[in-house]
Amino acid sequence: MNSTPLKMVVIVAEPVLETRLVTELRGLGATGFSILEGRGEGTRHSHATDVPGSNVRIETIVSDEVADLIMAHVSEHYFANYSFMAYVTDVAVARGAKYV
Amino acid sequence: MNEILRVNLLSPIALAFVLGVVARVIRSEFSLPKEIYQGLSIYLLWSLGLQGGVELAHATFDEIARPAVVTLLIGCITPISAYLTLRYFGRFGEADSAGIAAHYGSVSAVTFIAASTFVKGMGAEPEGFMPTLLTLLESPGIHIALAIGVMRSGSKTRPTSELLHEVFTGRTMVLLVGGLIVGFLIGEKNWSTIEPFYDTKGAIFRGALCLFMLEMGLLAGARLGDLKKVGPFLLAFGMIMPLVHGALGAWLGSLAGLSVGGATMLAAMAASASYIAAPPAVRMTLPDANPTYYLTLSLAITFPFNVLVGIPIYFKLAQMTQGVP
Numbered sequence: 001m002n003s004t005p006l007k008m009v010v011i012v013a014e015p016v017l018e019t020r021l022v023t024e025l026r027g028l029g030a031t032g033f034s035i036l037e038g039r040g041e042g043t044r045h046s047h048a049t050d051v052p053g054s055n056v057r058i059e060t061i062v063s064d065e066v067a068d069l070i071m072a073h074v075s076e077h078y079f080a081n082y083s084f085m086a087y088v089t090d091v092a093v094a095r096g097a098k099y100v
Numbered sequence: 101m102n103e104i105l106r107v108n109l110l111s112p113i114a115l116a117f118v119l120g121v122v123a124r125v126i127r128s129e130f131s132l133p134k135e136i137y138q139g140l141s142i143y144l145l146w147s148l149g150l151q152g153g154v155e156l157a158h159a160t161f162d163e164i165a166r167p168a169v170v171t172l173l174i175g176c177i178t179p180i181s182a183y184l185t186l187r188y189f190g191r192f193g194e195a196d197s198a199g200i201a202a203h204y205g206s207v208s209a210v211t212f213i214a215a216s217t218f219v220k221g222m223g224a225e226p227e228g229f230m231p232t233l234l235t236l237l238e239s240p241g242i243h244i245a246l247a248i249g250v251m252r253s254g255s256k257t258r259p260t261s262e263l264l265h266e267v268f269t270g271r272t273m274v275l276l277v278g279g280l281i282v283g284f285l286i287g288e289k290n291w292s293t294i295e296p297f298y299d300t301k302g303a304i305f306r307g308a309l310c311l312f313m314l315e316m317g318l319l320a321g322a323r324l325g326d327l328k329k330v331g332p333f334l335l336a337f338g339m340i341m342p343l344v345h346g347a348l349g350a351w352l353g354s355l356a357g358l359s360v361g362g363a364t365m366l367a368a369m370a371a372s373a374s375y376i377a378a379p380p381a382v383r384m385t386l387p388d389a390n391p392t393y394y395l396t397l398s399l400a401i402t403f404p405f406n407v408l409v410g411i412p413i414y415f416k417l418a419q420m421t422q423g424v425p
Contacts, residue, residue, distance in 0.1 A: 016380045
């Protein structure tokens with residue numbers, strides 16, 4: 001089966017940001033996303049994430065350009081003040097047209 | 101006074117809270133499943149709204165007008181007094197001062213419920229429309245404090261409409277306001293069919309509150325370690341500010357014509373710090389405010405202070421203001 005090379009952007013963030021992030025991802029060109037809840041701790045230890053709720057991991061598969069846009073956007077708006085992680089990996093997907 | 105304190109400290113609600121704290125301190129694996137905790141909070145708020153609505157239907161405009169006005173006044177005063185105290189006496193930054201003030205401006209519904217259970221236990225039946233006052237006090241404090249924070253700290257603001265939406269559609273508001281409306285509409289006859297389940301003086305409600313308090317104890321216990329981080333000023337603030345706001349509430353409530361029970365509940369509302377509605381709103385709007393400060397203050401200092409000793413003090417203050425021996 002043919003597969004298309006694309007990017008997967010993975011964001012792990014505080015729960016309060018979920019709704020805002022989803023709206024912004026759509027606005028930046030993501031055609032869909034998956035959200036998972038989880039636990040964890042980082043350089044901020046637990047304090048910044050103690051607002052009730054579980055951390056969210058948002059995954060979205062997008063084109064190279066959209067991945068760059070998303071990374072630039074989250075770097076500007078979230079890294080300074082929130083428990084936040086974002087990275088991009090290469091993926092090869094079936095039905096590539098769905099994601100761009 | 102000692103007797104009132106003793107009665108309160110030995111109440112099932114207070115002891116359930118203490119057990120929760122102890123369980124966390126000894127690192128027990130016990131915790132209330134998240135769904136049960138959420139289910140209980142829905143049940144408690146919904147019962148409160150429903151019964152409040154049924155009793156609101158009996159109240160006349162004249163009875164409720166003055167208490168409503170002083171409640172709104174308290175909602176405007178408490179965030180500002182908390183902000184000024186933190187900013188100018190505590191020398192905290194704009195974002196931290198405003199973030200903490202948003203918590204003290206808003207209300208803790210569980211403190212309200214604990215106060216209601218306490219005054220009813222003391223035989224001082226409060227006015228039936230108290231839940232209406234709770235909804236009035238819920239949001240102005242958050243908005244005033246956040247507005248101060250956004251204006252003075254130059255935080256990158258987000259649309260006001262988004263913030264309003266968040267505060268007005270939160271769980272507390274939907275269940276309380278929705279419950280008030282439903283309770284108001286159904287009338288006595290329909291109410292009597294569901295009253296045994298939702299009666300806030302009944303065994304089911306009080307039992308559920310005890311379970312809920314266990315979880316509150318666990319949450320507070322988990323933050324005990326952070327008490328070291330907040331420093332002596334905030335430790336004192338978390339107990340003195342509620343006393344000041346509580347005294348204001350007891351005095352204004354009595355002036356507005358509330359009974360001893362009603363004035364005690366208004367005092368407890370004024371003294372309490374929110375930990376459901378305020379934290380996410382502050383986290384989103386004032387991201388540079390330190391969550392350790394506001395969460396530790398509202399959950400590990402002010403909430404236990406009010407539930408264990410504050411409410412009996414406000415009761416005494418209300419009695420003194422009204423000249424009741």
